[in-house]
Amino acid sequence: MDARVRTTMKSRTLAIATALGILACSALSLSAQKKSAVSGPAVFVQDKGRFTINLDGQTVGHEEFEIAPSGAGWRSKGLSEIKPPQGAASKISGTLTLQPDGAPISYEWTAQAEKTNGAHIVFANGTAKITLEMQGARPFEQTLAFNTPLIAVLDNNLYHQYAVLARVYDWSKRGSQTFPVLIPQELTPGTITVEATGAANVDGKSYEGLKVTTSDIEILLVLDASHRLMRLEVPSAKVSVVRE
DSSP: OOHHHHHHHHHHHTTTTTTHHHHTTSOOOBOOOOOOOOOOOOOOOOEEEEEEEEETTEEEEEEEEEEEEETTEEEEEEEEEEOOSSSOOEEEEEEEEEOTTSOEEEEEEEEESSSEEEEEEEEETTEEEEEEEOTTSOOEEEEEEOSSSOOEEOOTTOTTHHHHHHHHSOTTTOSEEEEEEEETTTTEEEEEEEEEEEEEEETTEEEEEEEEEOSSOEEEEEEOTTOOEEEEEEGGGTEEEEEO
């Protein structure tokens, strides 16, 4: 991963601490375009819930999400409301449609702060075709190429997408697994490494641990027995996301 991508991944996990760095500076919005999902092994289970987002022990937002079947594939939706200690409140929503094996089909993302901005992403044959719709600017198109259709979409302040990643991870093989990743707000591709860490004990309960890393950031996931995301932590940023 080059320096530009490392910076992008680091800014992602520090999004709450930097407050307007994500929402005011590079907010995009995505409008999904439906596409038929191809057949493949289903890796998802239906899930719905709410996360509390904490920064340095202080609650700064919440996210409501749902992962459910949609046609021949699946749909992952989330809505986060962020109110940092300093700065304006913002709302971020994202809708990701997926093939049964976890490969993305399309992604819709919106951010409402001082402006409402948007973009449209369609995935096909290992490429992502992006159409930006920034408020006050003309639409702009960009295409990014990946070496596989199985791309992890991890957007800013939409933590339920790590629940999707936890399902795409091959638990039968375990070990270290590498995925190409797209952070839609930054329009920059990169790679992440995901690895099971074994049993994790939280508040006297036993869970399964999963570690997501880049070259300079470590994200820890805590999952229940069915691999639902229960907690996410970014120790270096003092950020925790906890299922209610």
